[in-house]
Amino acid sequence: MKRRELLKSALGFSIGLVGVSALNPLYANTDMVVKADPMYDVPVTKVTDRCYYLLAKDPEPSPENHAFFNNPGFVVTSKGVVVVDTGSSVQIGEMLLRQIKTVTDKPVIMVINTHYHGDHFLGNHAFEAAYPGVDIYAHPATIAKIKAGAGDFWFGFMQRNSNNGISGTVVTLPNKEFKGGETIKLGDVTLNIHQFGKAHTEADLIVEVVEDKVAFLGDTAMRRVANMADGSFAGTIETMKKAKALGCNHYILGHGPHDNASICEDMQKFCEVIYNDATKYYDQGMSDFEMKPKIMENPFMKDVASKWPGYDSTLGVFVATAVAEVEKSMF
Numbered sequence: 001m002k003r004r005e006l007l008k009s010a011l012g013f014s015i016g017l018v019g020v021s022a023l024n025p026l027y028a029n030t031d032m033v034v035k036a037d038p039m040y041d042v043p044v045t046k047v048t049d050r051c052y053y054l055l056a057k058d059p060e061p062s063p064e065n066h067a068f069f070n071n072p073g074f075v076v077t078s079k080g081v082v083v084v085d086t087g088s089s090v091q092i093g094e095m096l097l098r099q100i101k102t103v104t105d106k107p108v109i110m111v112i113n114t115h116y117h118g119d120h121f122l123g124n125h126a127f128e129a130a131y132p133g134v135d136i137y138a139h140p141a142t143i144a145k146i147k148a149g150a151g152d153f154w155f156g157f158m159q160r161n162s163n164n165g166i167s168g169t170v171v172t173l174p175n176k177e178f179k180g181g182e183t184i185k186l187g188d189v190t191l192n193i194h195q196f197g198k199a200h201t202e203a204d205l206i207v208e209v210v211e212d213k214v215a216f217l218g219d220t221a222m223r224r225v226a227n228m229a230d231g232s233f234a235g236t237i238e239t240m241k242k243a244k245a246l247g248c249n250h251y252i253l254g255h256g257p258h259d260n261a262s263i264c265e266d267m268q269k270f271c272e273v274i275y276n277d278a279t280k281y282y283d284q285g286m287s288d289f290e291m292k293p294k295i296m297e298n299p300f301m302k303d304v305a306s307k308w309p310g311y312d313s314t315l316g317v318f319v320a321t322a323v324a325e326v327e328k329s330m331f
């Protein structure tokens with residue numbers, strides 16, 4: 001085993017065993033790892049007086065973008081700052097901290113990870129380092145996944161795709177749980193935490209900022225053809241109905257620019273077309289390979305979804321995933 005992997009597996013083991021409260025001694029070990037270059041500044045996008053995010057332009061991680069391809073967000077309350085998703089690395093988390101400081105001098109008092117994909121939690125390290133013991137919330141199923149291997153998997157994924165651009169990042173576990181259904185009052189801001197069932201992953205959290213009529217959707221909705229392997233088409237359809245019913249003016253996404261409720265409608269429609277057509281053609285005995293061109297004929301796919309990044313290269317995988325879900329629903 002290579003030295004870096006050995007160190008990393010040892011860190012992963014210790015963190016999994018002792019949890020985040022005992023993390024500080026482990027930071028000493030990271031001195032042995034050469035930390036990758038800092039992340040360049042990505043400007044803040046303001047949605048309302050309290051709600052902000054950093055818009056990632058690229059749909060995938062690369063050496064050039066330092067694995068920055070999702071949108072970390074934050075809410076400025078009168079009590080302090082709530083961060084929603086922390087980016088793919090300690091470097092991106094540090095950059096997010098710099099950007100928050102361009103908006104407010106208030107400290108970060110809470111971090112929320114919407115789900116266990118690495119672009120949403122690997123930046124936790126920077127917040128634990130800047131604010132030791134800060135509350136980092138996630139769904140218990142998300143925490144279990146990170147402990148059970150998603151932490152190591154996503155660290156490796158980001159390292160490979162960024163040419164080791166996240167070196168020095170330590171998988172830093174959430175230390176508090178939201179299950180959905182919580183209402184958090186922080187001075188002038190009320191946060192409603194929602195979990196609407198399996199959608200992009202088995203336990204995505206949606207963060208609603210009540211006073212500003214804003215919802216952070218994580219990756220439950222996006223206008224691109226993304227990874228659905230951990231999610232559910234049927235579940236996303238239901239989650240989109242509930243997200244739209246929140247009646248927010250602005251929906252902030254994990255990937256791509258924020259929008260109004262039309263994003264919920266588009267994501268619902270996209271999943272309905274693929275899932276309903278996959279069900280219909282499956283019943284007719286077609287393979288996913290045969291049904292893909294038929295699904296592409298649907299007016300919504302032709303006129304709308306075909307313009308989303310990744311459509312041509314990943315639609316086939318999407319259809320195959322839908323067929324697997326159709327098959328599973330029969331048992």
Ligand SMILES: [Zn+2]
Nearest residue numbers: 115117200219
């Ligand atoms: Zn994701």
